[in-house]
Amino acid sequence: MHKKQTDDAWLISQTIDGDNDAFAELVDRYKNAVYRHSYAIVQDESEAEDIAQDTFITAYYKLATYNNEYRFATWLFKIATNKALTQVAKRKRTTALDDEMLGRVKSPHVEPHDAAVHDELYRAVQSLNPDYRSVVSLYYWQGLSYQEIAVVIEAPIGTVRGWLSRAKQQLKKELS
Numbered sequence: 001m002h003k004k005q006t007d008d009a010w011l012i013s014q015t016i017d018g019d020n021d022a023f024a025e026l027v028d029r030y031k032n033a034v035y036r037h038s039y040a041i042v043q044d045e046s047e048a049e050d051i052a053q054d055t056f057i058t059a060y061y062k063l064a065t066y067n068n069e070y071r072f073a074t075w076l077f078k079i080a081t082n083k084a085l086t087q088v089a090k091r092k093r094t095t096a097l098d099d100e101m102l103g104r105v106k107s108p109h110v111e112p113h114d115a116a117v118h119d120e121l122y123r124a125v126q127s128l129n130p131d132y133r134s135v136v137s138l139y140y141w142q143g144l145s146y147q148e149i150a151v152v153i154e155a156p157i158g159t160v161r162g163w164l165s166r167a168k169q170q171l172k173k174e175l176s
Helices: 008-016 020-042 045-065 072-091 112-125 130-141 146-153 157-175
Strands: none
Touching (some): 008 020, 008 045, 008 072, 020 045, 020 072, 020 130, 045 072, 072 130, 072 146, 130 157
């Protein structure tokens, strides 16, 4: 397939035209990132899998409303974030993460030599509120910019900066 024909915009247009294989390619492309982001918020593998699946079902049915002004991944993370925060609110549970270590923890599945750091970090994460956990995941794990995160959480960039700053401060206290 020609490279131009495998970009997100082309796959989206093919999906809207009824090509389910094109949507399957989009799912394959983003399923791990959506799962990891969902897991970062809900801290439960089964719930993260359900949220990721539900995110793609929602995306499929609302694909015609996607605004290509933003990256497709940003739109997916927005859907996943809303679903994960709703789930957390339902069970009233909290979680989050810290600066240098944050970039290293990209998955709930880690190598054995990183297990101690990973476990300590996730214990600290559990003390943060879901909003902080969400922006930490989007920034450190998914690589979104402040602007993209602001779109996802529907808040000003200043809010994103503030939440990341407060999350890091809380984590430093928790981990020291």
